[in-house]
Amino acid sequence: MVDTDWKTDLRQRGYRLTPQRQLVLEAVDHLEHATPDDILVEVRRTASAVNISTVYRTLELLEELGLVSHAHLGHGAPTYHLADRHHHLHLVCRDCSDVIEADVGVAAEFTDKLRGAFGFDTDLKHFAIFGRCARCTAKSAGGDPVAGTDPAAGEDPIPASGDES
Incomplete structure (x- = not known):
C-alpha cells in the first residue's frame, strides 16, 4: 500500500475526497493492476450501490488529476494503478x-x-x-x-528500481 494523502491531493486541485473517490483509490491501491470491473467488485464489498459508470467517471477524473494511471495489458479493458508509484x-x-x-x-x-x-x-x-x-x-x-531469480516467489530478472510494492 502507498502512504498518500488523497484528501490533500484532491483539495489542492479543487476537488473533495468523496466516499466513492476514496473507495476507488483504495481499490486501485489494494489491487495494484486492476480493470474497472475488478475495481467495482472491490468497491462493492463496502458500498454495494456503486455502479460501473461511477467507477469509470471516477477513474477518468483521478487520471486527469494525476492520481491514477492506466495501461493496456492485453485486448481487454485497461488496467489501473496509482500514479505515485515509480514509472x-x-x-x-x-x-x-x-x-x-x-x-x-x-x-x-x-x-x-x-x-x-x-x-x-x-x-x-x-x-x-x-x-x-x-x-x-x-x-x-x-x-x-533464469539464474538468480525465483519466479515462483514473484522475483523477476529485471527488477524495477524504487519498487514500493
Whole structure:
C-alpha cells in the first residue's frame, strides 16, 4: 500500500475526497493492476450501490488529476494503478498472464533512439511488452528459470528500481 494523502491531493486541485473517490483509490491501491470491473467488485464489498459508470467517471477524473494511471495489458479493458508509484513498463507473459513491473530505465536506449531518430519523446507509462516470463520459458524448455531469480516467489530478472510494492 502507498502512504498518500488523497484528501490533500484532491483539495489542492479543487476537488473533495468523496466516499466513492476514496473507495476507488483504495481499490486501485489494494489491487495494484486492476480493470474497472475488478475495481467495482472491490468497491462493492463496502458500498454495494456503486455502479460501473461511477467507477469509470471516477477513474477518468483521478487520471486527469494525476492520481491514477492506466495501461493496456492485453485486448481487454485497461488496467489501473496509482500514479505515485515509480514509472514502470509492464512485461506481460502470454502463457500465464503474469505481469512483471520493470523500471523504465531498461528501455532507455530504445527511447533515446526514438528521440534521436524521430524527435519523439515517449511516455512508457501505458506501454506493455508481451512475451514469456522466466518460469514459462523454463517450463517450455524443460530447464531451470533464469539464474538468480525465483519466479515462483514473484522475483523477476529485471527488477524495477524504487519498487514500493
